[in-house]
Amino acid sequence: MKKGVAMSKIRQDEAARSRSVPARPDDFTITFSEPGLGIRPVALAPAAGFGSAEPTSAWPDRRSDRELDPSLGDAGSPILYPDGTVSFTVHDFQIGTNFVASFHCPLYSRRHARPAELLDGHRVWARAFDLFADDDDYARFCAARFDDLVSAQRHMLSLEAALVVSHLMTWFFVYDDIQERQDARNLGGSTDTHRAVRRHLEVLDGDAPRARDSPTLFAFADLLRQARQLDASDDEWYRRTVEHLREYLYGTLGEGSLDPPTGANTALHWQVRQLTAGVPPGCDLTAGALRIVPSFGTGDVFVRRMEQLNINYNVWINDLLGLNRDQRDGLHNTILILRNEFGLSLEQATRMSAHHSDQELRAFLNIERELPRLLGETWRSEAANIAAYGEVLKGCMRGLVDWTASSHRYLAAKDMSLRGG
Numbered sequence: 001m002k003k004g005v006a007m008s009k010i011r012q013d014e015a016a017r018s019r020s021v022p023a024r025p026d027d028f029t030i031t032f033s034e035p036g037l038g039i040r041p042v043a044l045a046p047a048a049g050f051g052s053a054e055p056t057s058a059w060p061d062r063r064s065d066r067e068l069d070p071s072l073g074d075a076g077s078p079i080l081y082p083d084g085t086v087s088f089t090v091h092d093f094q095i096g097t098n099f100v101a102s103f104h105c106p107l108y109s110r111r112h113a114r115p116a117e118l119l120d121g122h123r124v125w126a127r128a129f130d131l132f133a134d135d136d137d138y139a140r141f142c143a144a145r146f147d148d149l150v151s152a153q154r155h156m157l158s159l160e161a162a163l164v165v166s167h168l169m170t171w172f173f174v175y176d177d178i179q180e181r182q183d184a185r186n187l188g189g190s191t192d193t194h195r196a197v198r199r200h201l202e203v204l205d206g207d208a209p210r211a212r213d214s215p216t217l218f219a220f221a222d223l224l225r226q227a228r229q230l231d232a233s234d235d236e237w238y239r240r241t242v243e244h245l246r247e248y249l250y251g252t253l254g255e256g257s258l259d260p261p262t263g264a265n266t267a268l269h270w271q272v273r274q275l276t277a278g279v280p281p282g283c284d285l286t287a288g289a290l291r292i293v294p295s296f297g298t299g300d301v302f303v304r305r306m307e308q309l310n311i312n313y314n315v316w317i318n319d320l321l322g323l324n325r326d327q328r329d330g331l332h333n334t335i336l337i338l339r340n341e342f343g344l345s346l347e348q349a350t351r352m353s354a355h356h357s358d359q360e361l362r363a364f365l366n367i368e369r370e371l372p373r374l375l376g377e378t379w380r381s382e383a384a385n386i387a388a389y390g391e392v393l394k395g396c397m398r399g400l401v402d403w404t405a406s407s408h409r410y411l412a413a414k415d416m417s418l419r420g421g
């Protein structure tokens with residue numbers, strides 16, 4: 001089938017494919033922050049800001065893994081319980097058995113008010129730059145539903161701003177996919193990958209795309225143009241976006257050198273994953289679009305700590321809910337490296353990682369609760385900005401969980417490429 005005809009057929013089927021994504025029950029749309037994950041939940045209203053509201057009742061205790069029914073979902077399909085528990089079934093490819101594990105995410109769940117327009121704009125931009133080599137690539141992109149990730153994480157944004165963040169997700173997907181294919185062809189150091197990183201860095205520093213550059217680079221330049229226009233804070237959030245994208249690009253070089261995946265050192269792998277998770281740029285774009293004054297966050301140790309905990313949580317959730325795919329496809333995953341480095345069973349390594357994810361979120365919420373005392377005068381002068389930024393970070397964490405509950409990235413036979421939330 002010719003590419004043009006096939007692409008037309010795919011576009012005709014997009015609406016049907018979108019409707020095929022399973023919806024979440026309404027019971028799962030009202031959750032709230034609390035400081036004692038899995039210990040003794042207390043009904044606390046989160047800090048004032050986007051998406052906050054008083055909880056209607058005290059949250060019940062978190063389910064233990066023994067209370068979870070392994071028959072409720074296929075391997076890899078997360079189940080969201082009303083108390084904030086998220087369970088998932090893992091298949092151990094080495095011994096051929098399944099087990100159920102869980103983590104806790106008692107945060108607000110929201111969706112963007114204009115999802116259909118977000119979906120359309122998300123795909124129009126990707127097609128405009130002819131980013132997909134064939135129909136399969138485009139079909140995988142559509143099935144991944146990164147527009148739904150943006151809807152869940154950036155629900156507080158205008159449609160125009162949410163679309164810019166969706167373009168960032170598109171670029172992550174395509175860039176990551178291209179890099180993985182090049183690395184597969186060129187084991188060890190890939191000349192093509194290094195060239196791609198160098199050109200992206202040059203564009204970050206102000207160079208314009210050239211005729212011989214890839215469509216991915218032209219899309220990247222347009223993304224930067226729109227990101228700069230989006231920032232209402234005299235370019236400070238945009239500068240943070242650029243620096244975080246620079247870290248991501250350098251991180252992709254480091255990630256390509258961690259082969260074989262199961263032989264990597266846990267500490268080194270974790271440091272590289274901090275760079276390649278792709279979390280901070282989306283938060284920067286969101287904060288800039290919301291006109292959050294950035295001065296409070298550029299140097300404050302507690303706000304920076306919350307940013308780091310947000311990245312950590314995203315990495316844990318990606319690796320927990322992508323564990324079946326990563327085992328099957330031989331991809332990097334912190335849990336697999338923990339298992340091999342410390343002689344654990346996969347079930348032990350998974351439960352340890354789920355515990356760590358709970359503790360990252362618990363630490364985040366404890367810091368958020370204590371900010372008025374910790375920041376003193378800074379809180380009194382910057383409370384609205386800090387609280388709003390906290391909601392941006394919480395939306396990033398909860399939105400990733402909601403997206404993975406329905407995204408075909410975790411269910412399809414092929415890898416969906418994006419490593420970050």
